[in-house]
Amino acid sequence: MRKVMILGTGPAGLTAAIYLARANMNPLVIEGLQPGGQLTMTTEVENFPGFPEGILGQELMDNMRKQAERFGAEFKNGWVERVDLSQRPFKVTVTGMGEVETEAIIIATGASAKLLGIPGEKENMGSGVSTCATCDGFFYRGKKVIVVGGGDSAMEEANFLTKFATEVRIVHRRNELRASKIMQDRAKDNEKITWSLNKTPVEVISDGNKVTGLKVRDNETGQEEVLEADGIFVAIGHRPNTEFLNGQVETDEMGYIVVKPGTTETNIPGVFACGDVQDHKYRQAITAAGTGCMAALDCERFLEGSATHDWSKSL
Template sequence: MEKDIREVVIMGTGPAGLTAALYTARANLDPLVIDGAQPGGQLMITSEIENFPGFPEAIHGPELMDRFRQQASRFNVEFVSGNVTEADLSRRPFCLSLEDGREVLTRSLIIATGANAKWLGLPSEETYRGRGVSACATCDGFFFRDSTVYVVGGGDTAMEEALFLTRFARHVTIVHRRDEFRASKIMSLRAEKHPKISLELNQVVEEITGDGQKVTGIRLQHVQTGEVTEHACDGVFIAIGHSPNSELFAGQLDIDEYGYIETDGSSARTSVQGVFACGDVQDYTYRQAVTAAGSGCMAAVDAERYLESIR
């Protein structure tokens, strides 16, 4: 691996990375795929998925990602476990250093390292994740029909999540630690005026409670008085943002103020020729498995065309 120069290396094995692997393998580019810190991406902690095309009976996240991987493996994609600790995009071919000391040289690079939802840091979040605790209303809102849910956050994302959840839930409460939202005025007003939404301002989540199987309530503490109140609910949606896994490329690629890798127009091309980005590491807007897979296809096609142009 240290001596060979690869045609394409893909970082990440979520829907974007594995779709890119499938397409580049079928183009006879012999891709090398590096798993990263969370093989399979965020879908590995997602229970039932009902909105991925082709699965009318729903499918569990880990099973879906296993099928992605099996399909890519059918075309002899090479996988390497572990993380990339350093990426040098200033040289040609690009040089990636792995945590076990190996170096990989490649003529093109597809970055599909994803993003991680920000969490509150409560142990109960982990206990009830996928069992009433979620960070994606679009993914999981359907499971909360006629339920009472809480949304934690004060930005546009929280307003969007809360408004989306009103399509399913009986009632939605937005919890924010300050006395006013950080969201844009129009989004705040939409949420505040919605008849199915109420507000808990100057409140922080002290604990998410449950019966061991699912969420049954939430405990809030007032930031000024210290008063603690308990509320029954069926679900808690954490909407305090996402952190794109783009740290390795700071100072080497154009990255926006939120940490998302910028791409050129409707393509997957980054600011460095021969480097492409796809999935949640560059998608601030949608962050869905199906859009990630689509952008993985785009990155693969762009990489194939780039490699053809330099031959």
Template sequence: MHHKAIIIGTGPAGLTAAIYLARANMSPLVIEGIQPGGQLTTTTEVDNFPGFPDGITGPELMDNMRKQALRFGAAIQSGRVKEVDFVHRPFTLFLEDGGQLTADAVIISTGATAKKLGITGESDNIGKGVSTCATCDGFFFRNKKIIVIGGGDTAMEEANFLTRFASEVRVVHRREELKASKIMQAHARGNTKVTWSLDRTPLEVMAGPLGVTGLKVRNNTTGQEEVLEADGIFLAIGHTPNTGFLGGQLPTDELGYLQVIPGTAQTAIPGVFACGDVQDRIYRQAITSAGSGCMAALDAERYLTEHASVEQELQVR
């Protein structure tokens, strides 16, 4: 089936794009993917999205966005895109269930997946003390003990940020040496609220009825195991952009994030746009994702309008 515009992904970016395109009478189709609503559906409280002075839960916010997109005429379809053809026009999307869709314009908003350790208790306590976003959840840990797992620049930055709220921030890294740049290490080491447990391998997230209570680690030198007390554990070991289904048809940076023309949502292929965390390696916030979704929709609307004008002109000739 053919559509003017197809949006792949239903996080804040994809649903904002759907709202704008639907209001422009472009009748967009949104493919939900394997996690409808994106990462926000795993977040309990969202206090930093404008317009909600008392906060809102992640699932409720995404449900509201979904209803708003449907209200203006967007269509939403369950499924997962496994492959695309951006070489021929119209573009073709191949679905896991064997179906095929074509579109004149495609917006990619498939997000990025936070890397996890894969240890016991980790997934079970996401949103219950285990977090992958310091700027999203740090506020909830005032005067609490926090562990940051990681040794790169992101881990150092998040450790420093979390000291604004926590009574203590302990950095846990599996090696004695950190991967972070010297300047980022210096900032963290100079912060009196930051303590260190290096050369430790995380083994298990410990939790009770009220949430996280600590992290079991192994000393890689002695082999001894211990439990580090904590009220919250922040994973800062990176993200993986969800771009595997694209088959390398679009350029990415060295970390795999889609590249867009600066100041736009346009990728290297005219008619294909990217927004949200799949192209944002820096901010990764719901509000910035929504903003880039707006950009993608406006760019796609402009592209579709110009494309239609050219076709009409050719038909007249």
């Protein structure tokens, strides 16, 4: 029997672990398929407060883990196969551990960016291929970039990147965009944005050290060409990692966990959600860490049965 389990080790899960470990809750943290979360796929992180010179994504997550371990958090390598939330204590089946019972659960399993699945994409992730313009746009100041996608997020990413890049090319496999009219108009009115519609990405081209372009196929003629670029931003959406819940926790139409406004509480008492698994708007390391703190405080309050606890004095 565990007092609390944390599922996921991104900024949200690790921040929750730090707070709960300091509160002597001895959390059990399940690392998941990608220990450290999406930040481990990036190179330098320059917008996390407290690091004026920047810090490597992997190093930042390693430091967070060490901090949680220092206060007594226990980490287990593996992933959650299934959960039973029908009654407390909850039952969580973890690869390599079997079934574990727990009084409370914090879900911090994050969201995975949808990828194109083409050669050169994963190999160059973090060194020319990105899924976050807000995170990596600064590194492409004065360069040419490509944004792949036709929805609102792609238009938003393209417009944002024009603050840094000299040219932003939008590549979409259809002639028509899925984005709302206002987002389309905003992109079309931007002089820095060029268009390559009805073209399917085929391969990310690299010289072995850095990305140099994107090979695309014209859907009408079948002809292939290489579009030169220093960076490629894949903006075809995210998928929250909630499949293992098997519909037991309320989610929205996109699969993101629904929480009570102003809290991290789900529709099931004792189950909390934080980070990108419940946030499809901001998706930043610092906002994930913030909700991780909230989840820890919400969880401790739940376990202690106190609704009027003064957190500033105890933590």
